[in-house]
Amino acid sequence: MKALVLFTALRNPRFARLYTAQAISQIGDALTWVGLALLAYQLAQGNAAVVLGTALTLRVLAFVIFSPLAGVVADRINRKWMLIGCDFGRVLVIACLPFVHQVWQVYVLMFLLNTFTAFFTPTNQATVPLVMGQEDAGQGFALSSATTELINIAGPGLAGAAAALLGGRNLFFLDAVTFLASGLLIMTLPNLQVKQGEVQYSTFMDIRDGTARLWRDPPIRFALLMELVAAIAGALILVGTVTHVKTDLRLGDASYGWVMAAYGLGATLASLVVGAYGKRVPRTTFVLLGALVTSLAILPGNFSTLFPLLMFWLVAGIGQNWVNLPAETLLAERTEEAAQGRVYGAHFAWSHLWYAFAYPLAGFLGSRFSERSFLYGGLLALVVLAITWLTSRVSEGERAESPGTAE
DSSP: OGGGGGGGGGGSHHHHHHHHHHHHHHHHHHHHHHHHHHHHHHHHGGGHHHHHHHHHHHHHHHHHHHHHHHHHHHHHSOHHHHHHHHHHHHHHHHHHGGGOOSHHHHHHHHHHHHHHHHHHHHHHHHHHHHHHOTTTHHHHHHHHHHHHHHHHHHHHHHHHHHHHHHOTTTHHHHHHHHHHHHHHHHHTSOOOOOOOOSSOOOHHHHHHHHHHHHHHSHHHHHHHHHHHHHHHHHHHHHHHHHHIIIIISOOOHHHHHHHHHHHHHHHHHHHHHHHHHTTTSOHHHHHHHHHHHHHHHHTTGGGOOHHHHHHHHHHHHHHHHHHHHHHHHHHHHSSOGGGHHHHHHHHHHHHHHHHHHHHHHHHHHHHHSTTTHHHHHHHHHHHHHHHHHHHHHHHHHHHHHSGGGOO
């Protein structure tokens, strides 16, 4: 029952509308990627994987380039209209996809689509503490995270059913409707503009300030580096699971679906735990435990048959969430309202930059050490974890010994 406490966040009418709009747009994301996979196969046949891989690379590139700027803009203008503009921009881009007949057109539209997402997501994250208050933001993030993971589990199946009914290209029209509905719902919200800080900086200085705040605050810096640990483990799961299930275990698509569903289910359950106990347990404790759990869980992956793999990936999903969700809440708790947009934007960029490193690493381990990729990747994640933890302990000791820091 304690895990259901996070649903009290919906008593806040502004958050309830913001949360519903986000959930609708995430259903749209699920439709987008299923539709894109079908479109890539139509256009490229045997090279569809290359098209999808390039589209994912462009997604990360758009996030890294534009999300820091998005955070700065979110601190300066009415976030309500920024969110609406991003949703309606995505409507226009997605409505063009049914008429695509060249691969390069897919790349251009995917980059544009994810540019709008790079502005939408960190702005939406920074708005949660604005409408909930810093004290209750954790419950809002926990509910949003649990919903996201449930959509990740159920979304592809629903999108596949819709594609079978409507056709692959027509799926994009339904996709566009979800973003239109999200934008219209956000229009019902009151103004979402933060009070400006006393000191106004240039755009470049604000972008630099967002990153500086991540790295100079010890708990936030610790969480950000632990997200690198989670990215290494997560990339290995996302890249290597399909090969292990279908090639090593010689199982079918359904088995792969069950394994990835277990991964998502673990993240969903973990969100409920954070929502229930997040105020009692230090955020950094959750982050450290999550990084340790997800790294350990992938170690036996190469040597696991289906049912043990289900359990290990369930635990890995729990660990992933216990890193990422408390990190988002830490930003709200340790950043003043006037600077939250730029901090969330910088965090969104850095957390995706970790995956820009982790995805090629996972691909290298999977191709070079296919029989031990999860083992080697998990050990590397544990090494990064140990270095981060030891470094943070040394830094804490130095601050405690400094004459200027004594109470």
